Structures are given as C-alpha cells and as structure tokens.
Amino acid sequence: MADTPLLELEDVTAEYGPFRALFGVSLTIHPGDAMALLGSNGAGKTTVARVASGLVDAATGAVRVDGVTMTREPTYRFAQAGIAHAPEGRSVFATFTVEENLVLYFRRSLGRKNVPAALDEAYTLFPRLGERRRQVAGTLSGGEQRMLSLARVLVEKPRLLIADELSLGLAPIIVDEVYETLTSIRSSGAALLIVEQHVQHALELCDHVALLDHGTIAWTGPSAEAADVVVDHLFETGSSS
Amino acid sequence: MTLALIGEDFVRALLQGTPPGTVYALIGLGFVLTYKTSGVFNLAFGAQAYISAAMFFKARQEWGWGIVPAVVLSVFVIAPAIGLTLERLIFRNLRTASAVSKLVIAIGLSVALPALFELIADYKPVAGRTPTGIVPDGSSVFYDPTGVYPFSRDELAQIIVAGVGVILLGAMFRFTSMGLAMRGVVESPRMTELAGIPADRVSALAWAISSIFAGMAGVLIAPRLNTLISNDFFTLMVLAMAAAAVGRLVSLPGAFFGGMGLGWFIAVFNTYLPRWADDHTWLEPFKDNLTPSLPFVVLFGILVFWPAIRRAVDAADPLSGVDPPPPALAATTRHPLLTLQTRIFGVCFLGLVGWLGFTQADVRWIALLSTATVLSIIYLSITVITGFAGQISLCQGAFAAIGAFTVFQLVDRYDMSALTAALIGAAIAAVVGAIVALPVLKLGGVWLAIATLAFAFFFDAVIVKFSWVGGGESALFSGTQVPRPVIGPFDFGESDRAFLALAVIVLVIVSVAVIQLREGTIGQSLRALRSSEVAAESIGISPARARIVAFAVSAFIAGLGGAFLAMLEGDVNYPKNFSPVAAMFWLVLVVSLSARTVEGAIQAGAAFALFSPVILEGSFLEWLPYFNEDNLPGIFPISAKWRFVLFGLTAIQFARHPEGMLEFGKRRATQKRNDRYYARDAERAAAPEAAT
Amino acid sequence: MTAVLESEVITKTFSGIQALSDVSIRVDAGERVGLIGPNGAGKTTFFNCLLGILAPDSGTVQFQGRDISSYPVHKRARAGIGRTFQRIELFSDTSVREHLLIAERVHNGTGAFWKDLIGLGRPRRDEIDRCDDVLDLLGLLDLADEPIEALSLGQGRLVEVGRALMTEPTLLLLDEPSSGLDRDETTALATTLRAVQAEKGFAILLVEHDVELVADFTERLYVLDFGSLIAEGPTASTLAMPAVRHAYLGNLEVSDG
C-alpha cells in the first residue's frame, strides 16, 4: 500500500514573481502518513502547502499525486484527487452565509444528498457555527471564521488534509476539539500535512516531521527524534536573526 | 368627482409607467446578473444589447428571416459568442483585478463594441426605420384590460420576459450549485478551485448566461426606439442604473422592483408636476429641466441616503497572498545611472519638441501641441483622484466644464481678465468637487463611480441648461465664446505660440504640484486609505479630510484645464469637450496608459490630441519627402471606427497589465539594462571585499 | 496609579447577537493587561468599540480622564490609542519602511496642504532614522525595502506592531499579535515589547489565545465569555479559576510564567 505515495514533491522550486521561495524541496506523503511542517517565520511552510494543493505552481521539479504527474495542473484537479487544503488565515467566502460556505464545498465533494448529514456533523463539531448558520461569514469573529474553514476539511474526510497554521486564532478549548477530530480522521486512514506553530501539539499528532529553513528542507525524520533537532535548529536560527 | 379624476389619473400614470419600468427592470436585472456572476459592473451591457438588437433587425429586415431563426442567431448565438470572447480575452485575466480596472475596461467596451460590430456586420443605423419586436404585430395589436391604458403586444412580451427572468434567475441562484459557484468565483476563484470547481468554466458559463440575457433585453427593448442606434442604448442603460442600485447590485428582485418603481415614479411625477407648476409659478423652470434628469436625481439620492449601500463592502480575495506583489513603479526601482539617462533623454526630447514647436511648427501643429498640453492638465486631475486615491470619478468632465463656463460667464458679464476668471473657475470647481465628495465619501469602488456618473448626467441635463451656466438661449446663437487672456504686453489671443507657452507653463506648475502632493503627507495618506481604511484611521489619518482634499484638488486641476481648453478653442464647446461620455473616454485613456504617474497623464494628452490627425489622417507621411497633403495614399483618412479595433487590442493588453500599458512598457524596456547596472554594482561591492 | 483607559458598561448587539454586555474595564498607565475569552466572546468587538470603529449601543470610553466616546476613529488614534488588527491590515503597494514612515508623518506632521505643495511634506532624515530604529528593534531592518505583499504572515504582524509604535501611543491595543509567530518569535516579540514599554511607558491591552504568552506577559486579566466579563484579577489567580478553565482553557496546562 505504501508503494505509490499519495503526494510527492520532487525537487520543487516555487516562485512569487521574481522572488524564489522554495529551492529544491522534496517531500513524500504516503496514505495514512501524518507530517508536520515546521520552520521559522518566512521559511516557506505556507508555500509548500500551497504547492501541495496546486495553489502555487512548481517552477521546476515535479508534483505527483498517486504517482500521476500533476505539475502545473489547475488547482481544482488537486481537490478532485482528494486533497483538501485549509489555507492560513480566514479562508471563507465573506459574502456567503455560514451554511452557503459549507454547502459549496460539500456538494462537490460529498454529493448533493449527503450534504445535510455533513452539515449536521460540522455543526456538532463546532456548535457555534450551528448557532450562526445564517450569519454572513465575513462578520464572524476571527476564530469563528477559522472554525468554518476547518469544518470544511474536517468533515469532508479527504484523502490528504492540509491545514496551514492549524490552531491559529482558536481558543485552547477549541484546539483540543480540533486535535481530537484530527486524531480520529487519522485513524480512519487519511493522510495529514500540518503546519502548526505549537510544535508540541504537532509532534504529538504527527509521525513525520519536515523542518524547513529558508526554502529548503533542513531535516526530515520521525517525530520521536524531532524534538531535539527542532529545538537545536530553532536556537541556531533564533540567535542568528 | 375630483377624487375619481385624481384616482384615474394616478392609475393611468402607473399603467403608463409600466412599460418603461419594465425596460429599466430588464436592464437593472442585467447589471445585477453580470455583477453577481462575474464581478463586473458592466457598462458594456448596453452595447451588448444593442448588437443583438441590430443583428435581429438586420436578419429580419434585410435578410427577411423569420422571427425564430433571427432570435436564435442574435440572442443565442451572437450574444453568448461575444460574452465568451470577452471573458476569455479580457475578463479572465482581470478576475482578481481592482474595481477600477474592470470598470475602465467595461466603459471602453461600451464604445468599442458597437463600433466594431458596425464595422464587421456592415450595419448602418438608418433614421426612421423602426425595429420590430419578437411577437408578430407587436406594436399594432393592443390589449386594454383596465380601459385606462392599452398595452401593446411588445410591451406585454417585455413584461412577461422580465417577470419570468427574475423567477428563473432567482431560482438559479437559490437552488442550483451553479449560482453559488458563480458567486464564489467572483469572490475568490482560487477558493472555488480549492473546492474542486473549475473556475474558468464557471466564469465562462456566467458570461454566456449574462450575455444571452443582455441580447434578449436588447431585442425586447428595440421596438421602443425609433431608430436603432447604440447611443440610445447607452442612455437607457444609464437611466436604468437606479434600478440596479435599488438591488444593491446583488438582489434580482430588488433590481426588478427598482426598475418598475422608477418607471412608475417618473410617470406619476410627470403627471402631477405640470399641475403643481400651474399653481406655483416658481416651479416653472424646474418643470422642463428636472424631468429628463429625474432618474439621476433618484439614483444619486439612493446612493447617498440608503445606508445598505454604504455598508456594502467589496469582499477581498482571502487567497490574494498567493499572488506575487504587483510590480513597483518603474521609476522607483530604477538604478541611479538609468534615472540619469532617462532624465537626459527626457530633457533632450522635450527640448527638441519645444524647439520644433516654437520655430518650425505651422499653425496646425501649434494647435495640436496646445491641445495636447491643455488635455494633459485635465488628465492630471485623473491622476490625482484615480491614480493616487484609487477612486473612480466619472464627473471630471463636469468639473472641467465648470472652469470653462466660469470664464465664459465672468468675461461676458464683468469683462474680467480671462486668466483671473480661469483661476476663479478652478476654485469654484474645487468647491463643487468638495461638495460632491461630501455625501459620497463612504461609497467605495463601483458605487463612487456610479454616483459621480449620476452627478455628471445631472449636470449635463440640468445645470448646463441654466442661463447663468451655459448661457441659455442666447448661447444658441452666439455660442459660449471665451477669449484668451491678455497679460501686460502679451496678448495670448494674438499669438498662438505665446498661448502654447502659457499652457506649457501651467502644465509644468500643475505637474510639480501633483508630484509634491504624491510625495507629501496627503498623498501618502491617500495611498494608505486605498488599501485599508481602518488601518489608516487607526494611525490617525482622517479619511474624510483626505478624500475631500483629493476631490477638491482634482476638481481644481480639471477646472483649470477646462478653462484653458475653452480659451484655446475660443468657445466652451460643451457637448464636444465636456459631456459625460467624453469624460469617460478620458478616464479610459489615462488609466489604460498609466494613471499613477505624471508622465502617464501627459502621454495620454499627447495620444488623445495627436493620434487622430497624425496616424488616422496620415499626416505622419507628410514628414517624408515624397508625400504632401494632396497625394496621401487612398487608405487615408482611416475610418475613425478602426480606432476602436485598436482600442480592443489595447484592452486585451491592458487586462494583462493593469498597472497601465506605458508603465509596463517602460519597465520592460529598461529591465535588462537596469538589472545589468545593479549586477555591476554588486560586483564592484564584492570586489574590494575579496581584495581584503 | 492613574487610569489611562476606563470603559464603562459598554454594550453592543448585532441584529440579535449580544456581542458585548455591560463591559467595564480599567487600564492603568504603564500596565500590561490581558483580555481573553473563547472565540466569539467579543474581544475584537470590544477593541472596535474602544477605537470607535464600531459605535456601542451604550456605554462610554474614558481615555486619560477625557470622555472620548464621541470622537471619530482618527481622533482617538491621535489622542494616543494605537492598535494592531487580528486580521492583518496592511497598505498594499508600499514597502515595509514606507509603512512606518506614513505613520510617523501622520503622527508628526500637521498634514497641512500648503506644506505638501511646497515640498515640506516629504520625509525628513530624522523621521527615516526613527523608522529604522523601530524596524531594527523588531528585527525587520533586512526587510525594510521589501514590498508588503511579499511578507509572510508572521512578518506582517511585526510590521503592524511597528506601525502602531510609530504613533507613540499611550495605550497599545494588541489583537492576537502572536498568531503566525512560532514560540521563539513570540518570546522575542514579548521581550521587545517589554523593552519598548519600559522606555516609553505606555500601557498595553493584549488579546491573545496563546495562554503561555498571556501568563508570562500580563499583570492583570479580564476574561470575557458571551460578551460578559466572567472574571478579572491578577493573571495567575484568574487563570486558575474554575470558570475560566471551563469556558476557555479546557485541558490546557498553564505553567506559571
């Protein structure tokens, strides 16, 4: 089963106009893997996540999903291949209501007749969203908007779930909830790619770690060994900057 | 008896107002549909409607087709084909662009599309050939259920289509995934793609649907017009904007009832105003002037007094962080050496032009150069309001006209010096600018454009007609003459060359002032306000003050330029120079060249003044030894319509480089050399280090 | 201690949603106060009411002994309230340094029109130096000429803090400044803020979900839940209250800062 990786980045470089953000990044995620992407501010974590979901095209190198080359394919092909990405910040349609936001996603990924069940599930996961289902998403509080964009990917149960700055803006009590759900999603066989500022949380959930530094992979390995490396590494960069 | 009479009049007014109301509703629905599904406030809607109507007309009357094939061709083939072409070539690239860029393109298309169509389809409007509708005997069979007002078949067809349209389109948004997906693509194409929905296909479909609707509306509306010409469609469209505003550009039922309401309101108003005017004589002058401008008054009122519109925010794409930053102005990233070269080149070039202008040029060339200079002054007003403050004002023509009319009136009445009068005119324009800015301060993006357009048309329909502005009836015979100034020994009326020199001096002063303003605190505040009002306020910037200043300065410059244009031509020439449509053309020109730099405005002025005589009339050939005025090749003068072909190409190019084509060209032209200089600097910097 | 800020019984409802009810808080000069609460408790709304971005339904805001409830936003900012935004609000099309420069000049200059016209509105050397000092303090000097769109989330946060500092506030409202920063960067930010604060003596009101930062950085806490204050007091003891744990902390272990 582990032979064809679900997602493979091979020697990927990525650019924003003239600025190069990634220099030859290679990553492999097999079905069922959970990988944490760590690295300091501006290291390129978000960019890796964007390349993995097709939002940013790899300038050179290859991106493969299930062994099929998808380099520079449009983003929706990635989504249709089962990769769900909750981008950093507030990624909701601000003029839609809460429910419309969810429906737009669920209709495509789960089919029209499964939408009500999925909505129920989302509202059980985040009761606050249920209370506000008719509220315009742009007026939700920051954390509520985060819940909304996470609800989408958590309920959808994609094959690969990418979450950027997972716990950003969420109250501790909600973060617990999210991690519980992620654990159960993991145990049902989905793969995860998590960017998280709370290193501790991330290490507990994930079994692999990739450490980014200035657009390159500085270290990859199992999370058990990661703790020391991460601490060392961060101290290095911390003192140099 | 009287009560019954009033009641019957009222009912009749309502019924009378229904057919025009339906037309407004159809157009309003079109606006809302396009805005909702593609994020464009589609001022080219009238043009699209016109093309389908003309196609239908041609198929029916010239080719003798039946109704059904003619409808299929004009509404279901031509209309979506145009929509899809526009989407593919232009609007797809503009999906995440600013409201300014989209609106500017739409304005440009509203002029270019009809011209292109007439060129390609060889269609010529012929006076008095009234179009027929889509139902047989549409205009000759009447139904009169109430006994008060008979409806023609055409009118009933309009009512039915508008009603069915609201219901069907409403159902599309409410019950299908497609409606949601379309709105999603408008807000953030990338987020929609993350949901697994192909954004390109959705927006293509959206354009196809909204274009079909535009075509349908055109074919339905056509029988109301005596002659099928594109300007009438444009005017109708502007009238119907109030309907779209009632729907806040997002609500289909809102637009429908807004349109009907507008029709009813106007009909009722027209029924009763003459009666009141009989009783109260002071209403008399308003009776004639107010009626044609009612829709604009209504529109302006809605925009200013309806809080829901003020709260309507353009939602920003949450994934805009994926885009690389827009390129900085070429001038700001330039290597000092390159800057020096550019300056030397600029000085030489201007010197050469100046020398040619003052020694070699004949009367015709001096006139052209003067026009270019004066227009550049006016265009600088757009640089301030659109380039710096990022706001679209479509009433620059009115501000310029205020300057021009002031000179006319003051000289005419008080024999004042023309230059003093020009400054007073500019000051009056500034005050009017500030007053116009006050109520619309909170409006952003598209809404400001609509409000200023309403003001421009109001000015056009009402203010200009007053004798203390446009000269009233006496101006019909003698024109609105404006003399040139006399300062001490210089009589600028005597010498065109001297006037050109004066205009150049004014242009230089205004340019320097504009640059100072951009670099100063106010310019920087405007820049901050453009992207985040709350953040700007939270560091102490007063948005109201900054915007009022921007409007006032811009109006001042426009007024000054307008006064000079009038002096140059010896007459205000309001319809030709300052009409709302002319002013829209200015905006398109300046923004598509480069709205953010002073050079951009000057180049736009030169382009506007010189393009037509030099290129279209082939004058450039006269510079060659062989040719002279009489033996130019037969293709000259090129039909003015071809310039719209050129415009089409420009628009496509602009869509790729919304910073303005000149700006883009400049950057590309100098990029290589710039990079080389910087690289050399880096080498030099590295060399001594290596040595030590 | 003199109160820099006192809000009295501020209430705000949004079409049926009670976002704030009778919130009264007090911040003394030079104090570091935390405002925490679950998502949607009303913290950002409260900030918006303090600064006038939203008009509260009732209640007053006293700043340095003056009632500023009727001031527009920019006047409150000039009176000495600086803030950062939960959702980053930066000026596009400007570089990092220009960001701070704009703030500096708006703060200094009278913004008189005639001054601008004759060129007195341009940044002076000393203004540029002051900006660079702040950039240096925040570790942003390397990025000074970067266009703002090229920054990552965390870098953008720091620019916002810098921009607020340029206006020399008496009270700094920080809305989740650490989101987007990792542990070390958060610590670095806290250290920087402490240092600047020691120098300038302004007060800080901090909204945060990073409980470690709150525990470490603030002296006093207010806790909001569903728009009402449910607890207040010294940081450590407030965090230990069962009500706070129940509404906000969940299972989180809080180590004493």
Ligand SMILES: Nc1ncnc2c1ncn2[C@@H]1O[C@H](COP(=O)(O)OP(=O)(O)OP(=O)(O)O)[C@@H](O)[C@H]1O
């Ligand atoms: N739209 C953009 N245009 C240009 N450069 C960008 C853009 N987005 C990011 N960058 C640059 O790319 C680099 C990597 O950014 P990225 O957002 O991937 O970092 P990150 O690791 O996610 O940082 P953070 O933890 O702060 O979110 C940064 O140096 C940033 O300045």
Ligand SMILES: Nc1ncnc2c1ncn2[C@@H]1O[C@H](COP(=O)(O)OP(=O)(O)OP(=O)(O)O)[C@@H](O)[C@H]1O
């Ligand atoms: N314009 C609005 N219309 C309706 N409800 C609103 C509006 N603005 C805020 N709310 C609601 O008011 C409540 C308070 O929002 P606020 O942004 O203050 O929360 P917060 O405490 O800052 O939360 P977070 O920690 O998630 O940022 C939320 O439930 C939000 O949905």
Ligand SMILES: [Mg+2]
């Ligand atoms: Mg990131």
Ligand SMILES: [Mg+2]
């Ligand atoms: Mg908040």
